[in-house]
Amino acid sequence: TMRVVEQLGAIDPTLCAFVVVHNILGIRPLLNYGSKQLKKELLPLLATGRELAAFAITEPGAGSNPRALSARAIPHGQGWRLQGTKIWSGSAAWAGAINVFVQQLDVKGKSRGISSFLLRRDTKGLRQGPEALTMGMRGMVQNTVFLDDVPVTDENLLGKPGQGMGVAQDAMMYGRLSVAAASVGGMKHCAQLMLRYSSRRGVFTGRLLDNPVTLTRLNGLIAAITAVETLVTRIARILDRGGSVPVEAYTACKTSGPELLWQAADNLVQLLGGRGYIETNIAPQILRDARVLRIFEGPTETLNMFLGSRVINDSEELHHFICQGLGAEAVSVRLKEAAGQIRARLTSSPAPFAHQGAANNWACFLAGELATWAILQAAVAGVDESAQSESCRRAVTWTRLNFDQKLAQALSLSPNESVVDNADVTAQLIGNYTETIGEIEQTLAGEDYELDKLLQLHDSQMGKDINIQFDKEQTPIHHSLAVSFHNSQSIENWMRLWLIKNLKIASKSIDSGKSFADYGLDSLTAVELATDLSEWLGRELEPTIAWNYSSIKSLAEYLAEGTSTANAEVVKAEISEDISDEVKKLSEEEVKTSIKDELAEIESFLI
Template sequence: MEPTDHCATTPNAVSHLLEFLRRYTRERLDSRRMDERRAYPTSFIPDLAAEGLFGLQIPKSHLGMGLSNTDALRVMTQLGAIDANLLILTAVHNTLGVPPIQGFAQPAVRDAVLPELAQGRRLVTSAISEPGMGSHVRAISTRAVKQPDGSYVINGGKQWISLGADAAYVNVFARLIDERGQDAGITGFVVDTSTPGYIGGPEVLTLGLKVVPQNSLTFDNLRVPAESLLGAEGQGLLAAKTAFTKGRVNLAAGAQGAMMRSLELALRFTQRREVATGNLAENGRIHQILADSVAATQAVGALVRHIGARLDAGEKVADPLYFVAKILGCELGFEVVDRCVQLLGARGYVDTNVVAQHFRDYRLFRIFEGSTEAITVYLGTTFLAAPGRFMELVGQFDAAPQVHDLAERVDKLTTLATAGAQQRHVLANVVGELACWSILAALTSEIANRSEMHPHTAAWCERQLRERLRSAESGMPFVDLPTVDEVANHITGYQSLIGDIDQRRPGEQNELDPLLRR
């Protein structure tokens, strides 16, 4: 049987941290008030900092906790169960912010900055996304021009930067222009945000995750010294990849926590609710929804633990596994939360009943660090470009024969001919999605005997793969579509039916009156 409380199986430091978070949640945290005010309470960050939450994997030599990957992911699952804002605050700092500095900053900078970050005296984030390219790192337009004295002057802008206006340090990724005026590749810099030319823009008013600020940033002749480099010139993609890669599995770990908490509340309600057919939890359809939601939760957890264990063993984790964690972890996470809203009925739509806020907050995870559609197509494209790689990956698992047979049928789809780029995109999406389910089915098949629920989880994952594969083999995803122009013209025609309804009321005035400015 799997342990139900990780506190019983983790080192004392992690047990203490998990118990602190649970006690703090019961006695001090008010998620509803934070959500309404769009702000943390005054003592919030100091309280978390005192327990080491901002230095989870920073070495003890730099005043961090030095946790293993498995234990750090367990903390993320606990945070995800409590509040997505709490999760993202700590995940952005520990995952997007710290690793590029820890792995790529100059030794003197690393030694000076990491202790500050570990103790929560300063926050850090990374600035990659831009208005015109989202998270497509290779399309970065922000420019860093190298100066004769070895420093760099950065100009450009970033968007959707978590903690962008609050962090003391930001890892900025820009396109380097060398002394000859030539493009020298994407380069990373750790920037002190008090530097002249660093301008934090307004906070975006988001649907959920209202407490963690999402800012635009502007760099106006921002000059940084040579020692601010993250790695070598032109090698910034390595540091950026470090941030993104760890971020993907952390999102899955947090989503698993939200799934657990939502199901806990849904079970309480269904067990206490009587309807015309009797007890709601005993209703066959409700029982089926709960059982399948548990399977989805257990499958995501198995993948998170598998990645953590391999990292702790010093093994290389193939990039596709991180994509599977991001795609299925976040998709299944939101799907289970949505089901729990439905199971709670009217109570699920009440914002104070926790699950509704989870619904708003975790919706972002399907977009965060790359939308599901974009990265699924990317993943499928990598398999289309490298025949045999997919089966090599699935072959690492000791799965049941029928799962390997299904995977081989998926592999055959990579050889399909397509007519044009759009069909190729559709095929890549199909292959990417099926690859995710193949890996999850293989993993859960390998561990199908670990508990009473594991056989159901393995069977559920295999069924998801089988049903999606059947649809793909029947040609359903490749139906003929109207042209792009035909679709656009039809949507444009809606205005004749609904009219011009853009709201033009003046917004709130947030700037100082012109007569009062300097």
């Protein structure tokens, strides 16, 4: 499986994420925790790709900390009602099955832990919300999911009530292994592109590939690929043999793969120079797609903090995994010692932090970063001597030196630590920037995701929006420099809307060949129609025109004939009004040339 994920990660990270969300976050909870009935019904559809599965845990108030979930299951009859909002759920809008995670409330409204339910596409109360406009991963949808009193029973449960975090954990651990495999594929792709360009490109020092900066980065990348690939492969082999892998190992996959892929993608853009910034050269897409891997399925910092706390608290599972699973006892011993040193440094005095709590968290974070390097080192160092390739030996040195460097940094005052201050002072320092740059708020217009009101099924909706349409369109043409030319179809459409709005005619009853009189148009409303039409078209019309041309079709055809000529007159009038002052200042020759240009422009409008 991980080989396939690696290949997809190399070809297209979005496609890879799409496949991983479906097969791992989507299907795995059903496979491992679903009822027999649910599996029988859905697994064949999901396995053949006839339906997609999604995973919805994140909420506006709960992302990296899923224990803060506020969506809930409220007891109701024999089952529960689900209420809440999920955001950024990958593939949810396309999915036939969505795994949702909610707080399980008892009859007194007290939380009994987190539960997981599988919801089918058309479940009552399950409503798909808007798609998020993401920086990358543009080939798949990430959208909001609303739970409006969704009725569920035992049959929808994944696992036992209150044990949903176990279900999520099981899927996410495997997901994190996949993210590392995808990162390996992505890094290999970056390396290929970097080699291709640098071997063909000459710079001031000669061929770009021979430059020491390029060679250092490329060989660092090769070592990174070897280390992460070896870790993923060794974990996958343990799983294939039916062995168990501790949560810390999956965590290290997620903290290492995406960070190293991000460096590779950034180096790729840099090495390609201007070409790296050009969209068609793929590097920008790789950079954008790679960026999210450091955030979703647990941001690096959150996971480092967790990993560090496990190391500082002497996780036996991790020690066992490094020693027995990876065969690198010396690395585990070294990690334990290093974690002890970090803890000692930050518990003897909380400095540079004001409180011991902050110092402890910082110690966990540093120990987590160190543990990531230790686990990578163990993966390559623990490979049998006989099976060790040259690149594996190089990766052993590379990971060991990274570990040493990180430890040295963790045990001394770093530049950032030397300037760290508490939250209030930090906020005040940043607050002072308003004096130089003001308080900036920028917004970006989002994309439309709703069907235009005028295209919606119900007339009542149309009626509401027609007001907006009319107000905008009624701006007389001579008040605006915008020139619009109407054909018979657009005039027909306008009249249809006018009849819907003013005579309350249902759109389906309007026939463009029918007489206006058949819609109940009397002499007064006929004049109103002529007046509104005249304003919209920006030209004089006879008040009796609706009697002379008595159907939508005949009137539209008559008006369309005269519109282009009439508009050309308006254009001329506007141009002459606007430029009359300018003209006085021109020589006769300049006036002639200018008139010639204007006429050419008007002719181009009429073509």
